[in-house]
Amino acid sequence: xxxxxxxxxxxxxxxxxxxxxxxxxxxxxxxxxxxxxxxxxxxxxxxxxxxxxxxxxxxxxxxxxxxxxxxxxxxxxxxxxxxxxxxxxxxxxxxxxxxxxxxxxxxxxxxxxxxxxxxxxxxxxxxxxxxxxxxxxxxxxxxxxxxxxxxxxxxxxxxxxxxxxxxxxxxxxxxxxxxxxxxxxxxxxxxxxxxxxxxxxxxxxxxxxxxxxxxxxxxxxxxxxxxxxxxxxxxxxxxxxxxxxxxxxxxxxxxxxxxxxxxxxxxxxxxxxxxxxxxxxxxxxxxxxxxxxxxxxxxxxxxxxxxxxxxxxxxxxxxxxxxxxxxxxxxxxxxxxxxxxxxxxxxxxxxxxxxxxxxxx
Amino acid sequence: xxxxxxxxxxxxxxxxxxxxxxxxxxxxxxxxxxxxxxxxxxxxxxxxxxxxxxxxxxxxxxxxxxxxxxxxxxxxxxxxxxxxxxxxxxxxxxxxxxxxxxxxxxxxxxxxxxxxxxxxxxxxxxxxxxxxxxxxxxxxxxxxxxxxxxxxxxxxxxxxxxxxxxxxxxxxxxxxxxxxxxxxxxxxxxxxxxxxxxxxxxxxxxxxxxxxxxxxxxxxxxxxxxxxxxxxxxxxxxxxxxxxxxxxxxxxxxxxxxxxxxxxxxxxxxxxxxxxxxxxxxxxxxxxxxxxxxxxxxxxxxxxxxxxxxxxxxxxxxxxxxxxxxxxxxxxxxxxxxxxxxxxxxxxxxxxxxxxxxxxx
Numbered sequence: 001x002x003x004x005x006x007x008x009x010x011x012x013x014x015x016x017x018x019x020x021x022x023x024x025x026x027x028x029x030x031x032x033x034x035x036x037x038x039x040x041x042x043x044x045x046x047x048x049x050x051x052x053x054x055x056x057x058x059x060x061x062x063x064x065x066x067x068x069x070x071x072x073x074x075x076x077x078x079x080x081x082x083x084x085x086x087x088x089x090x091x092x093x094x095x096x097x098x099x100x101x102x103x104x105x106x107x108x109x110x111x112x113x114x115x116x117x118x119x120x121x122x123x124x125x126x127x128x129x130x131x132x133x134x135x136x137x138x139x140x141x142x143x144x145x146x147x148x149x150x151x152x153x154x155x156x157x158x159x160x161x162x163x164x165x166x167x168x169x170x171x172x173x174x175x176x177x178x179x180x181x182x183x184x185x186x187x188x189x190x191x192x193x194x195x196x197x198x199x200x201x202x203x204x205x206x207x208x209x210x211x212x213x214x215x216x217x218x219x220x221x222x223x224x225x226x227x228x229x230x231x232x233x234x235x236x237x238x239x240x241x242x243x244x245x246x247x248x249x250x251x252x253x254x255x256x257x258x259x260x261x262x263x264x265x266x267x268x269x270x271x272x273x274x275x276x277x278x279x280x281x282x283x284x285x286x287x288x289x290x291x292x293x294x295x296x297x298x299x300x301x302x303x304x305x306x307x308x309x310x311x312x313x314x315x316x317x318x319x320x321x322x323x324x325x326x327x328x329x330x331x332x333x334x335x336x337x338x339x340x341x342x343x344x345x346x347x348x349x350x351x352x353x354x355x356x357x358x359x360x361x
Numbered sequence: 362x363x364x365x366x367x368x369x370x371x372x373x374x375x376x377x378x379x380x381x382x383x384x385x386x387x388x389x390x391x392x393x394x395x396x397x398x399x400x401x402x403x404x405x406x407x408x409x410x411x412x413x414x415x416x417x418x419x420x421x422x423x424x425x426x427x428x429x430x431x432x433x434x435x436x437x438x439x440x441x442x443x444x445x446x447x448x449x450x451x452x453x454x455x456x457x458x459x460x461x462x463x464x465x466x467x468x469x470x471x472x473x474x475x476x477x478x479x480x481x482x483x484x485x486x487x488x489x490x491x492x493x494x495x496x497x498x499x500x501x502x503x504x505x506x507x508x509x510x511x512x513x514x515x516x517x518x519x520x521x522x523x524x525x526x527x528x529x530x531x532x533x534x535x536x537x538x539x540x541x542x543x544x545x546x547x548x549x550x551x552x553x554x555x556x557x558x559x560x561x562x563x564x565x566x567x568x569x570x571x572x573x574x575x576x577x578x579x580x581x582x583x584x585x586x587x588x589x590x591x592x593x594x595x596x597x598x599x600x601x602x603x604x605x606x607x608x609x610x611x612x613x614x615x616x617x618x619x620x621x622x623x624x625x626x627x628x629x630x631x632x633x634x635x636x637x638x639x640x641x642x643x644x645x646x647x648x649x650x651x652x653x654x655x656x657x658x659x660x661x662x663x664x665x666x667x668x669x670x671x672x673x674x675x676x677x678x679x680x681x682x683x684x685x686x687x688x689x690x691x692x693x694x695x696x697x698x699x700x701x702x703x704x705x706x707x708x709x710x711x712x713x714x715x716x717x718x719x720x721x722x
Contacts, residue, residue, distance in 0.1 A: 175563070175564070191557070192554055192557030192558045192560075192561060192564060193553055193554050193557055194557065195557035195560050195561055196552070196553030196554055196555065196556035196557025196558070196559075196560065197553045197557070198557075198560075199553075199556050199557065199559075199560050199603055199607070200553060200556055200599045200603065201597065201598070201599055201603075202536070202599070203536070203553060203599075227622055228622045228623070228624050230629075236562065236610065237562070238561045238562055238563070238564075242560055242561065242562075246560070249597065249618060249620075252620070252622040253622075254617065254618065254619060254620065254622070254623040254624070254629065255617065255618060256615065256616065256617035257610060257615065257616060258615060259610075259613070259615065261588055261589045261613040261614075261615070262589070262615040263589050263615070268591075268615065
């Protein structure tokens, strides 16, 4: 194991002591439910930076002005471009068929963060012309009630995508509930049948999970060659790491998955031409882990204490950005990298679903 | 790419010119339908050996008597042990419940090799006390007729496992036919829902594909530690390579998949503590590819010309055995390694299915 000594990427200051959460797919998960990661340093709540350079939306511009070799992969701008393309396609679909794509979100309980994510998804839908539908169920709903609500959307022809906002209340079986989403409307792409098809040669999933799809889209739009390249995916979660590895392999990269039991993650990662990190550990991946010239996609969005921030914390990636951007040839910032792509891919999956259901090319 | 110069593993003699087939799961596939492998040397039908040492069932004994460091992983003997265990379990199941496990095999057409495989499966079933059922359909059957036959077995409570003998006639859609096998009776484990569950943390497949399950069983029974080890799987077929990689990862190995687009397979393979090769290219993996002390599981069963053999050919693995057994700490021979395990795992899956359906622990 690489030692957990942090450079100027993350020095001094005190800890953010809230639950260590990972925001993926616009959803808040307890990190522990995603990955069990002994790499997390014992002083993991002491991961900070005195620098305020990466705090705001000015990240990209300011990062570009530093002495870095890496091209900044600007997810914010690519996501905007994709949303514009989607909006254009929706107009065409509507003009030709009268169909308007619809996305239904099921929210159980009243978690504030979940409410925020749902609101953001709704806004993003509206902005591109997707109708959004919402089912709000009380925290003490039964599993059957949630499934009944999903079944209603499964049978509703105006709904083309169904998304269950996670996490669900603890008394519910997440697997049962997610499996009840009709495979043709599983825009999150989490159904095991979709993941199975993603794993198999000669089969195609109906939907690709949004965050890893966003990572691939960034690689494509930045012209990164994948075929024949060594790729390392750090983390093997069902929603990011594993599908990202499968996607890279489908494009003929040679893929290794590094995870909590990997003995020499630094050495293996350093062999990669493409690194996708999705573990939710702030600044885990140091500059020394990166092969000079590699392309780095950082999925992690980790809150670390920052007294200078009005919120008292700021968000950093899994990758020690300050170090990595001196070694990599291209890198995603956090925020402004993969984050904005996730919701753009959700919109894209919803549009594709509407097109497929109505057989519109 | 490593150059395709063959050592004493494979010298002189002339070529076996029949179709280059791979026998996996007791089934004959055109290799090309499994993997498209540019590694196959242009003179791939000129891969031979003058040695007759590895020809017969005396393989293991004679290999052990040579100057090798590697322990021979004796699949033949492990498979016998497993079949004996299964036979014992079937007696217990029958005594307690009156239930006898049943396996149905659907054979379409009259390929001689397929008929042989089906006959062998039937024999293996009989030997352990599994009832075998067979549907023989003519070559010119329609897809619907085959699916109707499968549906009959899906609904037959005396059948606990259904296996469609591959290859199917070309006018049929293999995916449609395989997908019609009820997931609870998919003892081959090829259904995308099974593969999806195999790919996902927190999910369990109902069945694990027989050949990769056999590889894992060999590792387990020989006490090979998997957790935290580097593993390389060579080949990414749906029926062996990919599920083998998923199984290794489920047991917390750090897995890399090497395939036809991998630029430096030798270098990557040499990092592995465990190598599983399943590409169907005779003697592809040379001694120099193996890390000293690694464990090598060779799934390949490749016919190469041998004038000294009564059949005119003999079977060799993907791994250049003579070289590898001097470097590895343990290795499977071909034949007598993974081969016998596949059918043992099919029997094991059929028994598990009967136990699950009848809720017998």
